[in-house]
Amino acid sequence: MTVRAVQVIAGADVIAYHSAGHGRSIARSIAAEHLRPDHIEEPLVYPVTTGTTDHPGGYRGAMEDFYAESAARLAVHLDAGRTVAVLAEGDPLFYGSYMHMHKRLADRYPTEVIPGVTxxxxxxxxxxxxxxxxxxxxxxxxxxxxxxxxxxxxxxxxxxxxxxxxxxxxxxxxxxxxxxxxxxxxxxxxxxxxxxxxxxxxxxxxxxxxxxxxxxxPSRVDAAPRETGPDAGEVVVVGTGPAGPLWLTPETRGALADAQDLVGYTTYLDRVPVRPGQRRHGSDNKVESERAEFALDLARRGRRVAVVSGGDPGVFAMATAVLEVAAADPYKDVPVRVLPGLTAANAAAARVGAPLGHDYAVLSLSDRLKPWEVIAERLHAAAAADLVLALYNPGSRSRTWQVGKARELLLEHRAPDTPVVLARDVGGAEERVRIVRLADLDPAQVDMRTILLVGSSQTVTVRRGPGREEVVWTPRRYPEPSTEASPGS
The missing domain is CATH 3.30.950.10 (Tetrapyrrole methylase, C-terminal domain)
Known part of the structure; x- marks a missing residue:
């Protein structure tokens, strides 16, 4: 107990405390040596704790009535000019029953809350x-x-x-x-x-x-290290989402905190808070296989390794690279887990509404790992099927013509006014999200940090709200195919 708490008890006329039906109160037992024979005691006995109640309002109703009645009992003493000390174990306003008295009485009577040790x-x-x-x-x-x-x-x-x-x-x-x-x-x-x-x-x-x-x-800092050795090592491939801590899942946060080594593209590693004792191994964005092999070698030596990707690690990211290398004989026994992350497509879609509300296809426009002819064929097929398109890796300093060519291919199947969402650095400091017509899509406004969402024939764009902001969605219902009437019908 604090010195101030002892002083308040000494000066009080009435001592109140909560208890279960058995009448014993932990708060009273803590303060017992400071109670006087002339103290008026007000035991506030709960009508129900872990049992059941026949109150028409159930447990909540029973407790509401109890707190109201208890406050009324204390108000009688306060109106009579008596000082009331309500005892609470721990701190009165930290998961304590006193707060229910406080809400009902503090606006009517002078009140002092004495902090306690939680x-x-x-x-x-x-x-x-x-x-x-x-x-x-x-x-x-x-x-x-x-x-x-x-x-x-x-x-x-x-x-x-x-x-x-x-x-x-x-x-x-x-x-x-x-x-x-x-x-x-x-x-x-x-x-x-x-x-x-x-x-x-x-x-x-x-x-x-x-x-x-x-x-x-307790704190992880200076905690005793967990077991290490060949059988303790593993690789966990995680996604940080499009940007920053707000986009991390709780599971990913836990894996990042538990890892001894973080491996990844330096830009993505910079999104992860620095923790004492963790080793960070950053590298360039174009060495996926080497990065995967390095992580698996660490795990084979008994280290707990987190391989860090942006977005979701299984969408054009590091999960595939790790699993490809892990399939080789030296690494087949190294445990590998993949934890999901928020994808750039989902994040961008949420910024403008629900353009991915119906069937959609996800393609990468990068021809670094597959021929452009394959990309073009898939664009034609997806566009002909009237799918909404999420286009990753649309352009870079060395790839400047792909967006223009994709626009030409899509215009063979889509109307010129089809909405296209250009979302750059979603969730980051340089976020910019715009909606343009497919015919007006400018390749110069697209880079590797941009994702494109191309609507289908059913995608709707409207302006709404006080700021008349554009909202985009694709209806979940699709029109029935038209059929000509059969003879004699």
Whole structure:
């Protein structure tokens, strides 16, 4: 307890505290030595905790009525001029029941909230382990979240604390294990109080876990290194999305944090936060096979390697290069995983609406790895099928004519006013997204950081909203093919 908390209790006329039906209160037990015989005590006993209720409003309705009645009881003392101290374990405004009193009373009576030591801080102190260092971010989660949500958040967390265990412990343990963090996870029960227990979370009997326990994933900085050796190595191919941290999936964040080595095109590696102890191996964008072989060699020596791509690693990116090399005899036993990422086509489409709302085809206009004749044949086929087109790698400093030629081919099948989305650096600092007519598509405005989305015959463009912004979508319904009437009909 803080000195200020002791002072407030000493000066209070009324001591209020929450408790379950058994009447025992952890908050009262903490403050017991400071209570006086002449204190008026107001036990606020929950009508329901983990059981069921016949309240017509269910659990939520029962608790709403309880908090309203409790606030009314305290208001009687306040109206009589008495000072009321509401006890709360931990901090009053951190997952605490006091906040429900605060919402109902603080606007009517002078109120002071005395901060307390949270179970998060107490648990870290009892473990003797830093929670966060440097640029790490601490995530605090209630164990009552759905298991899938817990797994996603834990996979992307630097450090984390999961509260409200008890009956949620089995699901929390599974979420931590699925997130790949079970080896790091620690368990703390009743921190700083009698009956305190700490240990490795993996060793805890689920039937022995009370509500007042937390799971802790401490700082990764200076953490004991995980097992290394030939059997521990693996390659995980990840996509960073079109740009920046906002486009990373939780699964990818977790893989990047867990890796010992990051391998990739330098531009993509720069999107990944620097972590102490990680090695970064950047290279040029035109050495995919060499980069893949380097990553697999590291994994064969027992390193956990993340190969970093932009967008989705399986869409014109590094997943294919890694798997091609991994099929060779020296690397067939090296584990390789591919984690999905947000593609440039999806990101660009979302910026303007839903141009990919119906069937579409994805093609690369780069003829560095396939002949232009193949590209032209596929463009003709996709355009003749009236598919929306997502065109990757449309141009570069050394490839300046492909966009113009593609426009000519497409105009053989599409109307001149077919909408084309030009999306450059989506999600980045130089983002620019425009909509032009197919006939007006200017190759000079296209480079390697641009993706083109070419509408079908059904794609619609309208202006809407206060700014009259253009919105593009392709309807999910397609017209029935017309048929001529048969004789005699």
């Amino acid at each position: 179970s998060v801080s107490a648990a870290a102190a009892r473990l003797g382990a830093p929670l966060v260092e440097g640029e790490e971010v601490l995530t605090v989660l209630p164990g009552t979240l759905p298991e899938e949500e817990l797994t996603a958040r834990l996979a992307s967390a630097d450090s984390a604390v999961v509260m409200k265990l008890g009956r949620t412990f089995p699901a929390v343990r599974r979420a931590i294990e699925r997130a790949g963090r079970l080896d790091d996870a620690r368990y703390v029960e009743r921190a700083t109080m009698s009956g305190e227990r700490t240990g490795a979370l993996a060793d805890i009997d689920p039937d022995s876990v009370p509500y007042f326990a937390v799971a802790v994933l």
